[in-house]
Amino acid sequence: MRSSNPVFSRRGFSRDTGYAGFNAPPQAGGAANPYAGTNPYAQGGNPYAQDPQQATQAPPQYAPQTRPMTMDDVVARTGMTLGTVIAGATVGWLFLTENLGFAVGAGLVAMVLGFVQSFKRKPSPALILAYAALEGIFLGALSGYINLLPNMNGAPMQAVLGTMAVFVAMLVAYKTRIVRVTARFTRFVMIAALGFVLLSLVNVLFMAFGGGEGLGFRSGGLGIVFGIVGVVLGALFLALDFKQVEDGIAYGAPREESWLAAFGLTLTLVWIYMEMLRLISILRGD
Template sequence: MRSSNPVFSRRGFSRDTGYAGFHAPPQAGGVGADPYAGANPYAQTTTQAPQHTPQTRPMTMDDVVMRTAFTLGTLIVGAVVGWLYLTEQLGFAIGAGIAAMVLGFVQSFKRKPSPPLILAYAALEGVFLGALSGNLNSLPNMNGAPMQAVLGTMAVFVTMLIAYKTRIVRVTARFTRFLMIATMGFVLLSLVNVLFMVFGGGDGLGFRSGGLGIVFGLVGVVLGALFLALDFKQVEDGIAYGAPREESWLAAFGLTVTLVWIYMEMLRLISILRD
């Protein structure tokens, strides 16, 4: 299954990763035991036992957790630097954000995950978020807004994880198509709004303030939450069907990008509510 992200159209686990020899059967039951196995790149219809070498052992949940923690830790360190030293230098922070976006796109189109590239993205994205959050925190009536956004992001993550594990939310092909279409529409409207703000002045189409801004922010948070379910499914499939260990870096990258998306939407939503 390929997965996309609201910010980056990243490559997910797929047959073209160069690991054709590691399509292991699911850990419990045959292919028919998983309703998504037919569309999963790691599923196979034979019962031949997988052949692994020490250099290419399949990834585990521990691998995903450790690399996600490492990536998010790097982002947090960058955020601390941005908050402490760049709150008054938003121009530099915006440059770091643009550089992070470029690195994210580069990783999205690479055939294999690049840990240095992913960590560089996390560091630069952290600098941007830290400086932006620190600047916002210093404004009247906005003190504490970044912390509220962090807590809101954590709440969305835990809620979606529970909903996914209890199968309240099921990731299917129809779910994925709907999410892709909805996200493309959301991003397109956001870009149009920015163009109206740049060339028309004011608040553009009104997506950044008032009742319409609140609705738009809620939609953004919901889309981010649904992408978390897609990320969880990607991790689950990769583990069940023997994805190579290095693919855990892609899982960490995807989860980090999604959490950044949710945080930004939370921060914007809280800012509108406090304004």
């Protein structure tokens, strides 16, 4: 169960990577596997079951095996990663508000670590927590800096509340099946996110080489529309994260996959917070 945010390659359930893929309408209410009988975590039987004909023989040698992932695992790992982000943000807010150079460096390193983990086949808890700490430092310093700007006092807290509201709203929409994650839904979100990221990069290039506001995607009326699109995309990626967690639990993903679920949720929430903070900054006239 690979999960990530819109910035990174989203490697979800696919037969090519040994994970279940979107092969039928998901979230079906029946007990049948909607992935055409392909359970990526099936072991083909109980590896510890004893052959009746060998019942009188010595028991087989024990081979350790990880237990399946549970919702408690996902909640615990997500709490650890988000807690690390908050701890890093506290450090950045208190000590690095006036030293954004160091904070930006931490953010760049965090981005590199995020890419590394996104392309690893197995989760690395140390790598994920290092990403969370450095990303938190960057977010805390940036938020503290914005909070000191004219008319921006309280903007970071508004962005936090807005991010929480988006998370709760999408969770309710997903659990009540208002939002259904299908193959078409996933393709749409991926294409939209790719276009959003490309436009953002083009805008940055125009700002760097042409000066001014670039193409205007981050200011004025167009900036407001672009910011709303960014928040909506983040919300849609939350739905993909929820779906991947649900499938991982339903089909017995290994316990270590809960770290990937936590990593993906953290990336998406960071995305939403950044877009929310940018949108609030534009609306408040900075």
